[in-house]
Amino acid sequence: MDQGVHAPRPDRFAPAFRDQLNQLMRWRRDVRHFRPDPVDEALLARCLDAFRLAPSVGLSEPWRIVRLSSPAARLAARSNFEQANAAALEGYEGEKAALYPRLKLSGMDSAPVQLAIFSDEGTSQGAGLGAATMPEMRRYSVVSAIAMFWLAVRAEGLGLGWVSVLDPDRLARDLSVPGNWALVAYLCIGWPEVERDHPELEEAGWERRAPQLHIEER
Numbered sequence: 001m002d003q004g005v006h007a008p009r010p011d012r013f014a015p016a017f018r019d020q021l022n023q024l025m026r027w028r029r030d031v032r033h034f035r036p037d038p039v040d041e042a043l044l045a046r047c048l049d050a051f052r053l054a055p056s057v058g059l060s061e062p063w064r065i066v067r068l069s070s071p072a073a074r075l076a077a078r079s080n081f082e083q084a085n086a087a088a089l090e091g092y093e094g095e096k097a098a099l100y101p102r103l104k105l106s107g108m109d110s111a112p113v114q115l116a117i118f119s120d121e122g123t124s125q126g127a128g129l130g131a132a133t134m135p136e137m138r139r140y141s142v143v144s145a146i147a148m149f150w151l152a153v154r155a156e157g158l159g160l161g162w163v164s165v166l167d168p169d170r171l172a173r174d175l176s177v178p179g180n181w182a183l184v185a186y187l188c189i190g191w192p193e194v195e196r197d198h199p200e201l202e203e204a205g206w207e208r209r210a211p212q213l214h215i216e217e218r
Contacts (some may be wrong), residue, residue, distance in 0.1 A: 023088065024155055031159030032200060034110040034190035036090035040169075043156055044113060046187070050152040054145035058126030063145050064118040073154055076174040077116070077166075078108050084165045096206075103204060107161040111188030114173060117146060122180030142184045159192035 168183035
């Protein structure tokens with residue numbers, strides 16, 4: 001008998017654990033203000049282990065992680081953001097155009113750890129299972145892994161900010177990654193400067209969360 005398959009499992013976790021998990025998800029936050037304090041390497045490695053627990057289409061594990069440590073790499077990413085941010089501003093009018101320049105959309109200036117997360121679109125691992133019909137599932141797998149990593153980071157008291165105002169092709173070229181790697185996320189990680197009860201964009205008046213989840217039935 002395969003004990004790994006048939007070994008008994010608890011049907012649910014204790015209420016206290018479920019409450020803590022819910023609290024962790026509520027406190028996840030997208031952090032853009034960081035203290036300059038360094039992040040312990042063992043702590044970071046422990047958080048990154050969450051990627052190894054993440055689901056992936058066909059067990060392809062398509063995530064590829066690039067850590068930006070050199071001044072040149074960080075300068076290229078920062079320049080990329082500044083140019084993309086200026087272009088994004090031109091796409092807004094009225095109230096949003098007035099508010100946009102006041103938003104802090106990147107923690108690149110202070111985050112001690114910065115990671116570019118790519119999806120290997122050409123990986124042979126998984127033999128194409130599930131990705132032959134929906135190749136975007138590789139990128140969705142990377143997003144799932146990032147979500148797990150985000151919770152692991154938050155559970156340690158760290159903050160994470162996802163920077164999406166970027167030219168992904170330019171960043172891939174600047175970092176000299178393989179041509180079949182597609183950028184999924186640029187992550188800034190460090191100790192939060194402040195703890196917020198609500199998302200920063202909500203506090204700034206950019207947008208509000210929907211009051212309830214809408215589910216359609218067919």
